[in-house]
Amino acid sequence: MESINLNIIPNGTTPVCYASQFDVERKIRINLFEDTEPYKLTGNETITLHARKPDQNVVTKTLTNTADDYIEFETTEQMTAIFGDVLCDIAIAYDSKTIATLNFILKVEIDPLYRGIQSESEIENLQAQVNNAVAVAVAGQYDSSS
Numbered sequence: 001m002e003s004i005n006l007n008i009i010p011n012g013t014t015p016v017c018y019a020s021q022f023d024v025e026r027k028i029r030i031n032l033f034e035d036t037e038p039y040k041l042t043g044n045e046t047i048t049l050h051a052r053k054p055d056q057n058v059v060t061k062t063l064t065n066t067a068d069d070y071i072e073f074e075t076t077e078q079m080t081a082i083f084g085d086v087l088c089d090i091a092i093a094y095d096s097k098t099i100a101t102l103n104f105i106l107k108v109e110i111d112p113l114y115r116g117i118q119s120e121s122e123i124e125n126l127q128a129q130v131n132n133a134v135a136v137a138v139a140g141q142y143d144s145s146s
Contacts, residue, residue: 001072003029006090006101008039015104019075021083021111026075030090032101033069043067046093051106054084063090075106083110 004015019026032039041047043065051059059079063071071090079086086106092099 001027001029003031004104005031005033006104007033007035008092008099008101009035010102014102016107017104018107018109019080020109021080022077023075023080023108024077026080027072028075028106029070029072030101030104031070032090038069040069041065041067041071041092042094044094047071048091048093049073049088050091050100051079051086051088053079053082053086055082057082059086079106080108083108 002017004017006015017028019028032041045065047063047065049059049061049063051061053059057078059076061073061076061079063073065071084107086108087103088106089103090101092101
């Protein structure tokens with residue numbers, strides 16, 4: 001499980017966590033701080049993850065509050081559907097107040113097998129192209145001589 005530190009007081013540092021494209025249920029732990037002290041949750045808060053994907057689509061997810069100084073979430077298929085930097089934050093609502101943590105980035109790395117073509121030997125590809133070209137040329141000669 002990956003772990004990052006998030007502060008409810010902006011400090012200019014944007015933490016980064018990582019996932020692969022289409023990762024589902026990758027667990028990420030977020031340690032909460034208020035300045036340098038751990039930020040304690042009471043268990044009465046509503047905690048929501050907000051995420052904006054590189055294509056500008058948004059994902060929100062309500063998280064279970066563990067009444068501690070950290071929270072955990074699992075990635076969803078939609079959260080990791082687009083590779084690139086997904087800008088996220090955590091909103092903590094209690095009573096009539098809502099605070100948000102510092103932004104963090106979920107860096108989604110491209111799945112090379114999903115978006116690419118299957119790797120094959122270049123020699124086999126070249127041989128197949130040569131065989132196809134020869135077959136087309138021979139067929140053309142046969143059609144033009146009849």
